[in-house]
Amino acid sequence: MARDSSLCIILVSISILAWLSPCDGNTPAGNCSESDREALIDFKNGLHDLDNRLSSWQRSNCCQWRGIGCNERTGGVISIDLHGDSGTCGYWLSGEIRPSLVRLKSLRFLDLSSNHFYGIPIPEFLGSLENLQYLNLSKAGFECAIPPNLGNLSNLQYLDLSSDFSGLSTNNLGWISGLGSLKYLALDKVDLSMVGSTWINVLNQIPSLSGLHLSDCRLSGSISSPGLVNFTSLVVLDLKSNRFDSEFPQWLVNASSLVGVDMSYSGLYGRIPLGLGELPRLQILILSGNNNLSGGIPSSIGSLCSLVNFDLSDNNLTGTLPEILQGGSETCDSLSPLPNLRYLRLSNNRLRGYLPSWVGQLKNLEKLTLDHNFLEGPIPPLGTLENLTNLGLGRNRLNGTLPVDLGQLSKLDYLDASYNHLSGILSEDHFANLRKIETLDLSSNSFTLNVSADWMPPFQVWELGMGSCQIGPSFPAWLRHQNRIKHLGFSNASISGPVPSWFWDISSNLSLLNMSLNRLQGQLPNPLPVPRYAEVDLSSNLFQGPLPLPTFEINSLDLSNNQFSGGIPQNLGKYMSILFFLSLSSNRITGGLPEFLENMQCIEVIDLANNNLSGNIPPSIGNCSTLEVLDLQNNSLSGLIPASLGQLQQLRSLHLSNNKLSGDLPSSFKNLSSLETLDIGNNQLNGTIPGWMAEGFIKLRILSLRSNAFSGEIPHELSSLSSLQVLDLAENNLTGNIPSSFGDLKAMVEGRERNEYLFYGKFRGVYYEENFLVTTKSQPQLYTKTLSLVTSIDISGNNLDGEFPEEITKLAGLLILNLSRNGIGGEIPESISSMGQLASLDLSSNRFSHAIPQSMPSLSFLSYLNLSNNNFSGKIPYTQQMTTFNPSSFYGNPQLCGAPLNVTCPANEPDKPGTTEDGGSDDEFIDQWFYLSVGLGYAVGILVPTIVLHIKSSWAEAYFDLIDRIAERWLPIGNRRAKLRRNRRQG
Structure with a gap:
């Protein structure tokens, strides 16, 4: 998306550049003057020319030198164009810029951009080139403060000092007011953090300004009401990636010459003004990434008949899509609204309502991204959008079927309709002409794939997501011919039986392999043929046999909820030096924990719960300095808890419950300042509960010491654990009183208003979801998604x-x-x-x-x-x-x-x-209350949940999560102990 946006802005800027440039930089002419030649030779002597670009600077006539342009009549040097190529190693100049340039009295054009003048400031003497009209020093490595005497260049029309690493800065832009002829100004990535909002007033004094680029300049403050702004000549405005924290500037609607506007990721808030629809020349409008832009999309946008690129993604916009283009086709005198629109991006907002039919009338549309909204209803016919290359409809509430006419979009290379409520049959016609498709994601819908056994897809995809679609029962044979595939998501796809041997030829190219939640069976090949850095999820299947080793080092491995047996390979650590995520939980693994753990220098999650592991916890695990989650619960581990665990300062979740661990809680645990969950219940631990817990566990949410042999009194210091939500000290030998200071447990005094999903060890969409058994109503209840509310x-x-x-x-x-x-x-x-x-x-x-x-x-x-x-x-x-x-x-x-x-x-x-008067028996009392309570119970049962769920959103979320869990019980399509989640967004 960023490339397209930048390209459009650049195209407009190039047109301005061509208009302003006085020459092409290589004008053949007569002989240059000796004084100009000597000045250029001295200038060359200060440069380092590794690529020998200036080899022609030896001839007698300097007008024939590379990069030099001369006046045809006088022979005076009027242009120097020595711009480098930032993408070609060595094709740049470095060294110093000598003041001999000042002797070039006719110089009007100077371009030293994309070179390597790192570590030196912009020379002050450039402010003496009084005839200069064009100065481009962008991305040339200059550092330090911009010399204010550049403001002496009263004839300057084009100035580009853009940086590529924020090495330049200025505290005051007042010097720009001296550039009365300036038409184009680019200071991208120049540090203007000390300028405040004064830049608007300064630039307001240059009415001729037509191109303004101040992206990523650390500008801050309000830009909504700077007084009278006169930007009537402004054609391009690029203020993206700043820190304004400002309402949307109303003065923008008066800049009637605007063709391109990019104010993305700039900290704007409030409503988009209706007057933007009155900018008749506007072709580019990019306001993405201003999270607090709210309200509806102005319907007047439909009047922008020249609009090519419209991007409001990543905001907080509401309303419905049909309002946007109401009456647009009449305004534009066209059969379709916005006849020139090529890019429409409205993803990551809160738009609601139906996807309107006018979307299918945008004949020139190339990219349409509406993902991550609340759109509903069917997908309208889009088969007439013959130029469409990118279609993003994922993570909405769309229902109905996938239109067959999408299969006619021969230029489409990206299609994402994932995470909707779509259903129906997917036939070969749905893919008939998708020859260029590279990303196809239909996952988390209810599609049924119905193709012939010998179907040969017309495409060769890179990324294929069909999770939760019914692909099986047999393994899809057509996948055999997908030779370019890198990402495969077939989770919960109703596939059963063994994995065919030919698949493992494909898997050697798969950087993402997710076939979890199926009924695949048999043994996995050993070694497992996946490429280096792969992410592998084969959890919740019926795989058996020994645990396989990967062919190369990989990033994540989830083999949980299978039937693997035997021990953990002792040399597994050899292949895990870059591993971030490891889950082998809920298998039949035996033996001890190997010492390989100390080699896992990048590991964030280790989940080996629900196996038959025995022996001690190796002290070497304390060397896994990046570890956030260690889950060893429900095994047969014994011995002491190693003190080395106290070295894990990034640890957030520790589950050691239901083992045979003994001894005291190590005092080194006081160093675990990031710990949020400590679950060591159902062991044989003893001693007293240490008071230092309150000092060390400053972020602790969950503390379970249940069913051990702890004795002594409950330390009153626990009451200072301000985040503590769950305290389980049941089934021990504790004595004394309940500390009255428990009334100060802040998280229990206030409760939580909103649910917070507890995901740890996040890595490119892979994460561990916290879980905990809470005993309530005398029954243990496993909480995951609503755990933060408990x-x-x-x-x-x-x-x-x-x-x-x-x-x-x-x-x-x-x-x-x-x-x-x-x-x-x-x-x-x-x-x-x-x-x-x-x-x-x-x-x-x-x-x-x-x-x-x-x-x-x-x-x-x-x-x-x-x-x-x-x-x-x-x-x-x-x-x-x-x-x-x-x-x-x-x-x-x-x-x-x-x-x-x-x-x-x-x-x-x-x-x-509250009790009844005497004069009736208890039986009469019960009878009266029976009938009354039936009526009240019915009313309360209906009204109270309704009122409560309406008023308190957190309870609503908990209620609906309960409904989800009931549904899972009757429709067991999900993994109740899912550890590997993927939330991959394609943009």
Whole structure:
């Protein structure tokens, strides 16, 4: 995309350059003057000419020298054109620029661009070339400050000082005001960070300016209201890649001569002004990458009949597409709207509605990218767009079928319709004339491929994505003839059976291979024939046999959820020096962890969970300095946790649960300042819980020490873990009181308003998705996508005593609280009603006494309650939310009475707020409440979720994630423990 945008701007700029240039730089003429010849010889002597470009500078007539142009009448040197070629090694000049150039009194044209004058400033004496009209020093390596005496060049019409590495700078552009004849100014990548917004006022004093290029200059501040701006002569405006933090400038609509505008990635916000549609000559409008540009796309854009390139991608625009070109065809006096449009890019916005039929009328369209929006409905006919080369419709909500006429787009080289709701049959006609297609991505739809067994595709693709399409059941034979393919995505494609041997000839060229979530079986070849730097995902299949080694070093390998057996090859590390991601989880791997881990200098994720690994964790793993995730849970590892793990300062997620590890928690762990998840439950660890956790684990979200042999008191320092969302200390030998300081756990006080996907070890779309088992409602629940919304405290099954600290009721964002099976006494604080998000509360098997708080029925989200086996007394406050719980929630409290227990309260039982008056039996009371609760339950069941989901988006996301998980249970097409995700965007 960037190449096309730059090309358009360059084409316009070249037209300006041709108009301004006074000569071609090689004008044959008579003899030059001796003084000019001597000045040029001295100039040459200061240069280093490695490519011998100036070999002709020995003849007597300097007008015949390469790069020199002379006046035909006087023979005076009027132009020097010694521009280099930045793309050709050695084809450039270096050295110094000598002041002898000042002796060239007739010099009007000087081009030293694309050379290697690195480390020297622009010579100040250039400001003395009083007749100079053209000066181009761009990309020549000059450094330091721009000499302000260039402002003395009053005849200068063209000035290009653009840099290629930000080596030039200026604190003040006031000197430009002296260039009253200037028509073209380019200062790309010159550091103007100290200039502020004054540049507009300076340039406003040059009414003749027609080309302005200030891209990537670190400009900042507001440009929306600088006063009266007179840019009526401006033809090209390039301000891309700056830091304005400004509303869209309204003055732009008055620059009536504009042909090209590029203000992409410049920190603009607000609405795009309607008046842009009143710039009759506008051909290029690029406003991409201003994330805070919002509102709709002005319908007046349809009046820009000359528009060639229209790019509003990567913004925050809303509205629908049909509004854009309403009435456009009438304005342009054409059968189609925007008859000259070649590039239409609106990807990565929030556009909604249907894809309008007028898109198929843009006859000259070459590139159409509408991906990453919320477009819906069917894809309209596009088969008449015979010039289309790039079509991006991915990651929308489009439905219906893929139009067959797309198969007639013979120039199409890129087609992405992935991640939509498309369905239907894909026949050979859909691909009939796609001879030039190089990228074809139809993944994450519900297509069924129906082609003949001997089908020969007309294309040779580089990238092919058909994940979640029904390609199988047999392995596609037509793939055998795709000799150029580099990326193959056949995940969840309903393919079963063995992989044919011919495929491994193709795989040796595949830098991306994803055939996960199929039913492929058999043994993999060893070595696995994939190229160096490949990314391989063969997870969730039925592969058996030993783990294969790759032929070369690769970047990622996921063989999880298969039936591989045997040990991990001891020499695997030899092939893994550049490995970023390794997942072998959920197989049948045995043996110990090899020492190869120390050779993995780039590794970010190691996931070996759910196997039969045994032995010790090798200390050498502490040498993997880039490691972010180490998941060894659900194995049979034993011995001590190596202290060397404390060296992993990038570690964010550590899962060692369900092993046989013993000993203390290493004190070196206090160095793990990046750690967010520490899961070491269900081991044989002992000792006390160290107080230094609060000092070292400053980012910790999840702490699980469950089912070990930790003893002593719970350190009150844990309350300073401001990010802690899940605290699981259950099933240990902890004693003492619950720290009252737990009421200060910030993440549980506030809760989370928005879901945050916890992805670690991201590498080119490959990542590990955090997961954790949280015990809720007495059942373990695996959380992944909504894990960041979960807040839980579980300290059940210990030897705690004391009382329920009232300070804990400050945890208004807590969802799950389990204090069961301890020796906690006293009463439940009446202030428990302030824990408004509480969904699960288990206080069973303790020594609680007194009455159940009358405020408890107001906990409207409470869906699980267990108060059994305590010493509660009095009448149960059976109103509101309490009516949803069955008698088992209250069993084992001999002094409790009233509904839902079948225990009649004594006549002298005092009335409590919210209970019924005497004068009827408990049975009558239950009958009345039964009918009322049925009605209320129905209303609450319908209205409360609706209201809550409308008001609180985070709960809506959790709710819909629950629906997704229910769907997965009945439609098991996904990998519930997916570790390798790909989110690859083609642009």
